[in-house]
Amino acid sequence: MIASRQPLPLHRSLVLGAIGTLTFLGFWAFLARSGLVSPLFLPGPVAVAERFATLTERPFAGGTLPAHVASSLQRFLVGYLLAAAVGVPLGLTMGWSRLLDDIVTPIFDGLRFIAPIAWVPFAALWFGTGIGGPILIIFAGAFPPCLINAYRGARYIDARLLEAAEMLGTPGYRMIAEVLLPAALPSIVAGLRISAGLGWQSLVGAELIVASTGVGYMMVQAQGAVSTATVMVGMVAIGLVGVVIDVALRALETRLRRHHGQA
């Protein structure tokens, strides 16, 4: 008999999930304790947790963990807001104006396949390693979903809405702000969520290479100092902040959906 496809009852899946998680943590702890792998290269879960607590108070690579997180978040916010501020209006206008669409699309398609991280050398050359360089990388990572989703939202809008507005002689800027934007909002918000994830990822990559503060920089310094526990603390911190950003944007998305009456 082939295995069952029926969904498991909740309590069973919770128990199995706990077993899975504990096996993972147990295996990690076992490897670290057993001496098979040097603790220098694989500190156990407890050691990492202790290191996490230490780093919240004692500085490493020029700042405590909260200070590095704050500096990463600041860069992220600037780059992300910039990407949204350019990408969303441009996408909306492209969805409405054929000409602009035909002009921007070949440029966009040409640049699309260049990984955001490949902008690192120019970012360093143009804006240095302070705050400017990483911002360009975040922008490169977060911009495409902002543009594409706004574009799709505006492109697949109900033609009747557009015709009615055009017939009433709505001027261009009001057309974008009062007709296209509200109609494309669900798609735009979905794009903003995707681009937040990609932007946060790009930031981490950027900070590994061009930065003098931030969690990524802390990790590279820790790698140089062979402090594996600190590297792992950085990974955990990046994951936690990423989850918080995603949860916040998801909540915003649900609220907007409900507001628009399409739960």
Add this chain to the structure above:
Amino acid sequence: MKAHSLNAHAVRRDKTATAARGNAVKFSRRMCVGMATLVVIAVLWYVATTGLGLISAGRFPAPVDVEAAAVQALVRGYPDTTLLVHVLHSLRLVALGFVVSVALGVPLGMLMGWNRTAEALINPVFLLLRPIPPLAWIPLAILWLGLGDEAKVMVIVIAALPPAVISTQAGVRGVPPHIVEAAQMLGTPRLRFVLDVLAPAAAPMIFTGLRLALQASWTTLVAAELVGSLAGLGYVLNVAQQDLYPGMILVGMAAVGVLGAGSTALLGMAERRAIGWAQLRGAA
């Protein structure tokens, strides 16, 4: 009521008219504007750099600089060997990491999509590790495996495994029950059931996962090579950055873009070959 139907008629007429005029006309208009845009950009680039010197050569290369850098990279080599050797080095690592990810990810995804117990056991570990971006594993990979190829493959697998697993899992979950029941009723042996029923039915989703996995592989490899390596495209970019050599940076970026586009196109071709039937069915 009448206005509504008129309007609907108008929309329909507009659509058929567009279709009847033929895609060729619109396509060529689009092509013309696109070509014109690229020409304008090329002219602006030339004028701003070589012509008027608005952009200094140390910030962004002029067309001549790019040509010189391209010739140097292709013929004499930069930094040690030619661009082709660097590209092949990167390609080999991407191929290796991609194949390992697919070989591990597709079976794992099938298991998780089919067997609820396996899913309940494995999924939490995925959920625990997934928020950590693949790029954040790079320092750990370097600590564990050094600056060589092994660390790169490790990071690529970390990046490419989740998309392969998740898409396969979703594909298997979406296999229509009547197919499964027919196979069960006919007493299909387990191995044949997996290979001849589950895999083909889930193939379109699996290919979506492979495409995502390939993209993730590229991005991650370039990042890993930028952080620390001794060969490959990321290494070229890294050295060009340290040498303050904008022409070479642009050549490196162009190579990254071309290879990314090329590998995606290749996978698209493989997809059409392997599962063209599914796309035909979807279109009909």
